[in-house]
Amino acid sequence: MDNFPTWGRYYLPADALIRRHIESSLAWTFEARGYEEIVPPLLVGLDMAVLDSSGSTFTNGLAGAEKPYAVLARDGSFFALRSDMTVPVAALAVRHLLPSESPVRLYYSGSVFRPQKAGNGKPEERRQFGAELIGTDAADSVKADCEILAMAAEGLINTGVRDFCIGLSDAKLFLAMLDAARVEDDAKDAIWSALASRDYVRYGELVSSLDDGGDPQKALGIDLLKRLLALESTEESLDALRRAGVCDAASELIRILDVLEERGLGKCFRLDLSIVREFRYYTGVVFEGYAVGCANAVIGGGRYDKLLARFGSSAPAAGLAVDVDAVVSALQAVEGGERRWNRYLWPNTRPCAKVRSRH
Amino acid sequence: MEQVSVAQHAPVRESEVAPLNLGNCLSIALPKGRLLQPSLDALAEAGLQVPSMDEIDRRLIYTTGDGSMRFILARPADVPAYVEHGAADLGITGKDALLEGDWGVCELVDLGFGRCRLVVAALQGAIAPDGCGSEGAVCKLPLPRSGHTLRVATKFPAIARRHFAPKRDLCVEIIKLNGAVEIAPIAGLSDVIVDIVDTGRTLADNGLVPIEEVAQLSARLIANRASLKLKSAVIHQIASALCDRSRSI
Numbered sequence: 001m002d003n004f005p006t007w008g009r010y011y012l013p014a015d016a017l018i019r020r021h022i023e024s025s026l027a028w029t030f031e032a033r034g035y036e037e038i039v040p041p042l043l044v045g046l047d048m049a050v051l052d053s054s055g056s057t058f059t060n061g062l063a064g065a066e067k068p069y070a071v072l073a074r075d076g077s078f079f080a081l082r083s084d085m086t087v088p089v090a091a092l093a094v095r096h097l098l099p100s101e102s103p104v105r106l107y108y109s110g111s112v113f114r115p116q117k118a119g120n121g122k123p124e125e126r127r128q129f130g131a132e133l134i135g136t137d138a139a140d141s142v143k144a145d146c147e148i149l150a151m152a153a154e155g156l157i158n159t160g161v162r163d164f165c166i167g168l169s170d171a172k173l174f175l176a177m178l179d180a181a182r183v184e185d186d187a188k189d190a191i192w193s194a195l196a197s198r199d200y201v202r203y204g205e206l207v208s209s210l211d212d213g214g215d216p217q218k219a220l221g222i223d224l225l226k227r228l229l230a231l232e233s234t235e236e237s238l239d240a241l242r243r244a245g246v247c248d249a250a251s252e253l254i255r256i257l258d259v260l261e262e263r264g265l266g267k268c269f270r271l272d273l274s275i276v277r278e279f280r281y282y283t284g285v286v287f288e289g290y291a292v293g294c295a296n297a298v299i300g301g302g303r304y305d306k307l308l309a310r311f312g313s314s315a316p317a318a319g320l321a322v323d324v325d326a327v328v329s330a331l332q333a334v335e336g337g338e339r340r341w342n343r344y345l346w347p348n349t350r351p352c353a354k355v356r357s358r359h
Numbered sequence: 360m361e362q363v364s365v366a367q368h369a370p371v372r373e374s375e376v377a378p379l380n381l382g383n384c385l386s387i388a389l390p391k392g393r394l395l396q397p398s399l400d401a402l403a404e405a406g407l408q409v410p411s412m413d414e415i416d417r418r419l420i421y422t423t424g425d426g427s428m429r430f431i432l433a434r435p436a437d438v439p440a441y442v443e444h445g446a447a448d449l450g451i452t453g454k455d456a457l458l459e460g461d462w463g464v465c466e467l468v469d470l471g472f473g474r475c476r477l478v479v480a481a482l483q484g485a486i487a488p489d490g491c492g493s494e495g496a497v498c499k500l501p502l503p504r505s506g507h508t509l510r511v512a513t514k515f516p517a518i519a520r521r522h523f524a525p526k527r528d529l530c531v532e533i534i535k536l537n538g539a540v541e542i543a544p545i546a547g548l549s550d551v552i553v554d555i556v557d558t559g560r561t562l563a564d565n566g567l568v569p570i571e572e573v574a575q576l577s578a579r580l581i582a583n584r585a586s587l588k589l590k591s592a593v594i595h596q597i598a599s600a601l602c603d604r605s606r607s608i
Contacts, residue, residue, distance in 0.1 A: 121444065230595060290585040290588045290589055295583050296584065
């Protein structure tokens with residue numbers, strides 16, 4: 001709110017109603033699959049807010065997450081307002097809930113705080129609703145990924161979003177592509193950051209400047225990098241990967257897409273090799289979904305097998321997070337595109353009745 | 360660089376008001392000012408049905424007859440805001456606007472027109488060391504007198520801050536101006552300026568010389584992140600047509 005003495009966000013009645021509808025639909029979806037709710041604290045240790053790995057500081061890559069709000073506690077120690085919920089949830093799970101015989105299934109909802117540049121028009125406090133599947137066997141990782149992805153699609157469908165598409169990729173895949181093109185280490189970083197910052201002009205310049213030196217294998221790899229952003233359909237992408245000989249890195253993805261297809265969710269997903277989320281903690285599948293009516297991603301997530309090692313025991317894990325505010329704008333688009341401030345104009349009363357009985 | 364239009368605008372009809380950009384309509388934000396005509400030319404050559412310069416200037420928002428396209432006229436520095444928030448799927452603006460703001464948009468194509476340089480410029484003889492003052496020369500910015508802060512006037516404070524940040528031996532103070540930056544050193548407001556140079560005439564007329572290049576600029580096609588995924592077919596078609604065109608320039 002820019003015209004009211006507050007920091008953070010008000011949800012006015014119409015917005016709050018839609019938000020409640022979305023969150024209860026998601027809670028219902030996740031609980032039906034055996035996920036239990038967990039409520040993480042608002043203030044977390046700085047080590048959970050800013051992750052540092054392999055000597056270089058990196059963040060979970062969400063806009064603004066690199067500069068969390070710090071809070072001075074009464075004893076003089078610093079805490080951060082959480083800018084992400086995956087880390088606090090997963091950190092608690094490995095310390096207190098693992099080892100257990102079966103994997104831990106948790107879901108959460110709450111606000112996250114991400115500083116935005118002035119005049120951006122985006123609230124710094126955002127509602128997030130997510131789920132984490134922690135501690136599955138490495139052999140079952142494809143099954144776990146499928147569970148998370150199917151739940152992502154079903155969750156969005158249950159909230160009422162109809163026109164959406166979730167792009168899938170693998171965090172290892174881009175590295176494999178760079179290796180196939182035998183890109184030097186310095187150039188790798190530059191290419192990666194151009195793609196991550198979505199400066200496709202710079203990416204194109206960097207990739208065009210690569211020289212195959214007459215090596216046909218290398219030429220195929222460079223060709224794949226050049227075509228990367230123009231690849232549209234899943235088949236086209238797979239074909240391009242096969243030709244460049246980096247299909248091995250995509251084998252898990254192919255199996256995941258097959259399973260999703262069998263479950264009748266194939267039309268919600270597509271392979272999207274251009275996804276290089278700034279997230280560096282992801283080790284396997286990564287995904288982000290977009291819905292008509294919302295200018296930002298409505299959902300995102302992936303597999304993060306190495307993240308938990310820093311909080312005690314190591315365990316493979318995967319998760320998803322829904323940006324509730326983004327779904328709100330997608331739903332408002334579904335309902336005709338007007339902002340409805342009057343709750344009596346909100347035509348779908350069913351979820352409201354469901355909410356009342358739940359809380 | 361930007362010219363404020365004082366033409367009378369036709370009242371906006373109810374049917375043209377849409378808070379969200381929905382469905383199959385593709386909307387493109389165009390930059391007011393000197394980039395407008397080349398932008399319209401490029402889009403027309405890419406096969407789009409574009410309004411005439413006069414029409415868009417008068418209406419600010421123009422929807423094609425079949426409702427498949429919508430053009431929005433905005434100041435170049437505002438174009439990325441329209442695109443980031445999804446009010447426009449695509450936009451055309453200068454690289455300077457993209458560098459100055461930290462926008463969450465996808466930069467798709469270097470359109471090849473509107474080429475110019477962003478430079479640090481100073482009054483002739485004031486700062487440039489011997490032999491480096493010639494037009495187009497790029498040289499190190501020498502230390503100002505010790506104990507002296509270098510005052511920089513610019514329309515691009517964020518770019519200037521980023522440019523001077525690694526120069527640890529310089530103590531810099533940045534003054535944000537909204538135009539006519541070249542008179543700042545003459546008036547004694549600043550020591551140097553960071554500004555766009557096209558032909559170099561304006562600088563020369565005011566006795567300024569470029570002493571350091573900050574960036575090469577040109578017009579860019581940008582896209583909203585969600586639109587790029589949800590309307591990828593039509594966006595890629597436009598982008599590749601514009602890309603082919605810019606290569607042939």
